Amino acid sequence: MARNRRRNHAFTLIEGLVASIILGIVVAAMFAAWNACFNQSASITEMTSAANIAQAELGIAEVYGAANMPIGTYSTTTSQGTWTGASIPATGWTTGATAYYSYSGAQLASSTAAGVFYSVSLTLTDSSVLQGTGTSYTLGPTSMRSAVVTVKNVSSGTVDFQMATNLVSGGL
């Protein structure tokens, strides 16, 4: 009877150890999974927010229309004009500017504002343009303006999202 009681006690201890180990593994896996879920969720939120910002920026460009967007500088090498800038609330489309947004997609005044998360810039590549004096040019009836919006994560510098379209006079 004493031998049986000892054997029962030893079995219970091992059982407890195995159970604890399994429980530990399960808890660790659970936290790892939660962590992965949270990271994925953050990644999705960051990308969808970046996509929304990019779409908004392109939308503003489309509303302005091909004829009213700023003119850049002409390159004799490529026979194209290029403009880079962003839509700033105070100044409108501003050459060389970068727009800044928070994580939630609110536009901020500057790169030093609290909560800056994204930087946004728009590049226009203009083809079939009429060359002016020096690096100036104007749009002709067959000109096309290729617009690419790039949204970056300010802290890492990585590109979160790019969206692009073409603008022509009389087009969409």
Added chain:
Amino acid sequence: MKQFPLQTRRRCESGAALITVLMVSLCTAMLIGASLTVAMTSQKLGYNQSYSEAALQLADAGVNSELQVVALNMTNVTVSLKSSQPVVYNGVTAQRPSQSTTVLGRPGTVAGYTGGTFYVYSSNDAAGKTAWDGTTSPFYITSSACVNGCWQTVQIQSGVNSLFNVYGVFSLGDTSSGSTVTVAPNANVSVTGSAGVNGPVSQGSSCSFTAPTAINANCSKHTTGQLTNNNLCSGGNLCSSQQPLIYPKTSDCCRTAFGCHPTDSDAVAYSACQAHSCNSTGIYHYCNNANSSTINTTNCQQLTGGCGTTLSNSCWANANIKPGTYTSNWWWWWQNPTVAVQTLIFEPGDYYFTSMQLAYDASKEMIVDPCAYASGGTPGQVRFWCCDANVATDGATDDSIQCPIHNTCPAGQSTPDPGCFRLFYDKDGHNCTFQRPDNCTDWTGNTLTGDFDYYCGVYACSKPANDTSSKIGCNVCYRGTENQNGCNSSNDGCAHLHGSMLCDHLEFHGNCKCDYTPSQRCDKDPSCGGCAVSWSCHSG
């Protein structure tokens, strides 16, 4: 009562902790799996939404790219090269998820963007079964785009943009010798809108030619000798293009207008023009008993016999008198009333002439009636075609219009629409002059002041800059009074175009004005490109 011994009870309880933990683990694993599944699904949905938005923008890019292709290829005589075709292009293997066939249309992307590709084509019908024939309007542009596996399709209904609605004046020719724009000494030329040249410009002493925008095209050939800053209005722009601007020839416009095949000869096209002309049926004049000069079906009647292929003052010979324009209000029965003004009214349609010789005569009045007030018919464009089916001679004479041309306006509109009147000129090596002569008098004998106004688009192109044939080109000359007193001073006036003028050679004498006025009614004009009318999209 039977009691279980203690040992038996312990044996029954052994392994309970392990079983409990295993059950908890199983539940937790299920929860983790579910959470991961939900997270991955959310991620996929988020990505799909973002990439779908990008695909939609890219599909828009395809539509706009196609509009540019249409604009760039308007002069191409090969219909299949005027736009992208609804066929599978070389190298394209992509398939939409819901379709088992390869996507149709020209592949392309946006400069500076590598995230996806669009596929675009133009068609006569919304279903995309028939390729656009280059003339049907409206037509459809369909663009599908794929970004990271997400597809979007956009389709727009597109209208054509008139080639008269781009420039004020443009000299399209480029002969090996001589200038394509000649501004005579002491001429005073004022242009609104854009003025452009493919070739050199010759300006005489003490002349003036100014425009707000001056375009030098064909600059790779002409590094000097074109328009300069001196031709700019204050604050104007001087622009250049290395390539010449190539527009269709007048005969191409004729082929388009009369449904001829692109390979049909000029003679065939102009024969079709003559066969469909309204020379004998579309010209009206006042009735003998008209009670007022108001142009309507009561006061006007068809001119019996119409007019031949020469438009000259003799065409007015059988026209009745315009009411209220007798030199006297009464006469004796044995006397004939003195004719003051005879009027010819041109109803909507095409008129074919081999020669136009209209000398100034105060007793002859010419009215273009796109509103069809005189006939009561359907309003539409009035088109004059001055050309010669015998292309071997291209006509024997120069042409001249030395009288004002009046236009009717729709009710409530005071200014004529230049889109309602077109003059297409194709007599290679010949000259068509619009002249406001000096020292004119009106039908009452009083000195005439002011401009001769022409609300129309003038098109005269027989030799584009890339044409290597032996043709010379058509010359259009504007000749205002040369007293240099300004257009609106006494005895003085301009030859004043309201509309636009596209021709091989341009020549200006005296006081001239060209006011670029975009046409409102221009659905019958040859196209210089497409423009979006309406659009819809659906995702895939």
